[in-house]
Amino acid sequence: MKIRRFFGKDMREALSQVKAELGSDAVIMSNRKVADGIELVAAYDKEPEAKLSVSKPAQKAASTPQQQPMPSLSEIIGDDGPDSLKALLEKQHGGKNQSATKASAYKDEARPVGGNPQHANDIASHLDFSEAFIDEVESTPAADSFPSHQAASIDDSNTQSSGELAQIKEELASLRNVLQHQVADLMEAKQRRQQPVHHYLIQRLTDMGLSHSLASQLISYTPAHYNERDAWVYLLNLLANRINVTGNDILTQQGAVALVGPTGTGKTTTVAKLAARYAQKYGADSVAMITIDTYRIAAFEQLATYGKIIGCTVRKAQSSEELADLLFQLRHKRLVLIDTAGFSQRDSRLIKQIQQFENGQMQPVKKYLVAQANTQYPALQRIIEAYDGIELNGCIFTKLDECYSLGEVLSAAVEYQLPVSYVTDGQKVPEDIKVAEAKSLVSAAAKLYKKYGLNHTSSNNVIRTARAV
Template sequence: MRFVGVNSREAMRQVRAALGDEALILANRHTEQGVEILAMAESAAEDGNGGIGESTPRSAEPGRPAAPAPPDPTQAFEAMSARLLEEMRDMRSLLTERNRPESPETLGEKLIQTMLEAGFGQALAEEVVSALPEELARTAALDERALAWLARQLAKRLSGLDDEAAFMDRTGIVALIGPTGVGKTTTTAKLAARYVMSHGTRPVALVTTDSFRIGAHEQLRIYSRLLDVPMYALNADQPVSDLLERMKGKSWVIIDTVGMSQRDHRVIEQVGHLHGGDSPVRLVLLLNAASQPETLEEVVVRYRQAAQAAGGELNDCIITKQDEAGRLAPVLDIVMRHGLRLLFVSHGQRVPEDMVLAEPVALIEQALADRAPLTRPNVRQVAEPAVRNSGNLLGQGRRLAGVLQALRQRLPGFERLEEAWNLLGLPSTIQQQRLEELLSEYPGPGQVQGMMWSERRRVPGESWSMPDVALSPEGTWLALPLLQHRQVAGQKARLEASLERHLIDLHLMSGLPDGETGEWLEQRKLSWCSQVRGSQRVEHAGERLSLASLAGVGEGVSEERCRFRGGPARLSLSTLPVNVALKGSRRGQEHLAAQAWLGEVRDEESSRILGTRYWIAPARLGGESKPLLLTLLQGDVLPQLARRAWQRLDPAELGELRADLKLSMAGGLATVAAHLDLAEDEAAMDLRAELLGLGGGRRRRRDVALLESLIQLFMVRDTIRHLGLGERETG
């Protein structure tokens, strides 16, 4: 008999109830319904009918059972044989199903399987999928959008050489290091050839330290003659400084070092000799694409340790012998996890044709295109490689640097928010001085086209007011808001000052402008929109009514997707023409021809009403007002987020913190978190998921989780900087 329960305990309860405590369990498995158990009664063979006999027959006399018919031994044996045969078939089917590779169910599992099939390791696969955006995670479809997201995430983790010319133009010594047979001599010739093609032969020189391998000198000498550049020989135990006098006038020197196993203790000595001179030496590690992942891992770790022990750094690499590798993903996995910068990829012996500049996007596409089915039965049970925990802080530091760089590129003013954070812990007087300097030059020329003026009253429960938020020419909020107490007094004076300094022609306000300000706005035909309360009275059809009472009168315009209180929502908009009275207007200017907008916000899933909003804009703007009122609606969340950030910025944890600096940071963190929550483009989706994976995790409210993640991002950034593993020069 088969029994299905939501868990093992429930299924066993059914077994005991039907077959008793002596039931024989034949098999069990997990199904979509829960746990399925195959069982039979231990006495089934003894009762002669295999447990499948009919119920006891009754006589025609009501309630009186008839005597059971004597069992037929032949029929009982055949029935028992048939049942046992059926059970054997079921067990065989069950065993076959268990040995069949389990198909991944969620999109995350499918993406992990895709990476494993390509040759990427489990550690990197799980790290990437940990940042899977919720927009994609809702579906299990491994479609083009999901694969494009995967390619973007991998490409972001693969750092390349942005500008080959900048690398070549930087004078100094480049030393190629790596195990024996990795292709250092050929790569030395290829690099020299690329340099000669752009800079000529005069500034370059070749150096070899390989005195162990027969013919090593001669091979490089042949290349030097073909390229018409000088070659020098240096003993492996001889410091580079011994040659510097002979190489005066050479601005680019390439050293072909002796190949050593990563396990050779002389590796540290070799790297130490390379750093023995006064000229800086750039170390470049060569990685054989055809090597086993475990070997590559050991090569990177040991050579990096050697560089550190010698007082140097090893951040760059070149992949060699790509043409001999079955798959590209394993070596790319090593490069990404360790945060190395990949300069070039070599794929043959021809000089210089068989070496190209590393292009992360193309390499990732090539790696994902070359996939093979997994031999292990279950993605979730694939054995963890021995190198799972070998990724170091430098790799994480580069990942964090990538997130910070994306925020700088996306949000104008984010660099100033970083500068404000950098003031934490400084003495109060220095904080104040540097904050004054920072804010006096902010925002810069051309950065601002509009302003979202916050309410001129305190945030509930706090002693401060929400800072004002500037809008870029593209309509993006500037990351660092403007403190209210630094603005000039008076509404009209503030708007005039903003027009004079930044040529601002867009004003979003809380509440109607006063009469003087309204006249000033209308005289200059500036764009403006005010979010008002439902109690705001307007004149419509000859009557003076509140906006709330006109909710059913307006003409339906559209329904817009939006976010409200950290969740997806829909905004139903209606509008109607009204006249509004501006307080303090001169006689004859009491009423302004305006357009009233009424919005009803509903939960996207349940259609439950979440709130209503009202806006007033000049009638001359017509439908151009719609994006303005949407921006005002989105700004609703800023005071709440700023209040939460204010409470999270604890001086006991972060060091001395002035109130105005704390408010600048709290407002900035709120603005960035809200922007990322509201943005709908794929770049924002990726950045959002990356942040949530790094910091606060996923919470019920996404904007709050993003705020927590941003605070965590800055704190981890500080920690990594203190360890000396922060962002580095890329030239």
């Protein structure tokens, strides 16, 4: 037995050399990667007949490989399929259930013209095209196995395939959304036919400002035999029972209370209203006000003006250490109200301000969220989620006199289980502040819906087509 070595830039070229020089009877002894490509070690017993029977044009093509294209692996094994080892491997994996049929087809097609039919069997038995052999070659890094231009072409192909796959996923997601929308419409139409009163009431609750999820929950508890009016009254009472109120907790307790919330919600005015009410009940010496709003111009001067009118102490703190010192100095006061700076819920300074109350040397401070009652429901969600890291003892809804709908704030209070303490409906100090009551809030929401939400009460101005254009 004689042994020869063959070198090629890839497995395809090395196998082509073995086939061309040694014929079908060669046995692949080993393979390994080298710096320039692949090295194959082949063994043979005698000079192959295939080499002697090669025609002159074939010998000329073998002697001058630069003038004629190199025979591909598909031409060697007689396969019309893909012309790369990776594609061949994928085809082998995908066709395991029909391996016997494909093997016979390969044997029939691999018969050389004018040669022995047994050559196909020799190729299948001698040339090692097993999956383990191909996996070993394919696992070689691209920089060692392929030239740079071939590696770049493979990267471009992979990038293009990734882009096509992302586009397919996007189209499938779009189709899924369309199907979900259509199915939801069908289900809604079915429920509308089966329970027309419930569907009408859900529509009224959502028009009042409640979220669709909360409206669906309330409807699920409504008895089916109720008529429209009885069901509506039942829903309003059920909504009032879901709202948690704290009562007059700030003005009946002692300690330190901080009002937090976004800018423009009326925190300073609310602090002054609470201080004035507390001074009326326990005296001006029993209450004090502190502001840590060092960002807004004349914030301290505004609170100091209220303090002069009320007759209570007003202080300013610029850091958590100063706030802790002031709280210690004012520890003899029954109630200390802290006015904070107003930031957007997306402002990072909001978190830093909240961290001032987590000082270990500071006495416990109760925190109440101040939010406008006319805020959009998505904005209310973001505001409450911004304070998710701290414990809120309650909330105060301001500017009820500027609202056209109250369902949004009621939905936020119910869904986030946020207790409601007070509501304000004007700028007068201290008159325009009231203790929150669940039935009063629901009644106010129903009145606003009746006044502004119904079709026959809303002002729909007809615009001329020509003017609109």
